[in-house]
Amino acid sequence: MHTEIILSTKNPYILPSTLRSHGWVDLLPNIPDEKVESFSRVERLSSGKVINIHAASLGSKLPKIIITVKHEDALMQIERNEIVKRVRYMLRLDENLRGFYDLCKKKGNKWKNFTEGRGYLLRSPEIFEDLVKVICTTNIQWGGTKRMVKELVESFGVPFPGDPALLSFPSPESISSISLEEFKDCVRLGYRAGYIYELSARITSGDLKLNGLIDTSTPAAEVKKRLIEIKGVGNYAAASMLMLLGRYDQIPVDTVFRSFMKAKYFDNKPFSEEEGLSIYEDWGRWKYLAYWNEMLAFYYPKAEIK
């Protein structure tokens, strides 16, 4: 059976832009449609029920988000609420980028055409999933990231009863239920296996709680410190996580940043990290969005979404 849930948006919002904002939509269990205007994924709810959700948008100014849920038994209200919460989180429907849009208008030039409703970056419903995925982007090419995430999902995800080929993202418990040696054998994560295994084990044992990282009353610097305390998370991964947690004042300095900055601002000559970061200094709490969207426009000028 299936159930439709309709979400309202309170800010300008362009779903295809969110889906194309970075590579996350291409990492399992996310599956985009061919045009990347909607996507689906399998979710294991707290109740244990495994469902398949599909999210699309309808309308333009303040679009409706149409969630189509495929499920076996009837959905309980508490399960519907959880689905809504997760989709709103993934799509950042409760995030307001007004400050960024205003700054774009002030900046003028190319920035004044930055369409309101763009700028949202897709994220995962759980911080654990985003953390694992970010660790899987370190010191490897994108193809490797996709392969590692795929292997994790295929080895530890739970199947959707309506189509057992479709799997959820693994829970920390499913990973830490086997030994590290067994884990290394079934998923080729390279040296990252230890990091992801330890992360899973610490969450399972209750030693590490990730939900506190969302708390907006905690200073970003404190959140970053806690992130870096996680094995396998360094400066780049922590800055990426801050972005995924809705804080844009840090820029992840990686090969993407360096090669883009070198080409765009430094005439292909070497530059220091400090010099690079200073370019976005006046974007205040919106540095990441300025950098990322400028980078996208630089490499994919035709990908502009109206």
Next chain:
DNA sequence: GTCCAGGTCGCGC
């Protein structure tokens, strides 16, 4: 075969 990727860790100074 060799190099290195959307880096990070742990060591030695």
Next chain:
DNA sequence: GCGCGACATGGA
């Protein structure tokens, strides 16, 4: 607080 090699794996 910095510099540097090691790290698993597969694609370029």
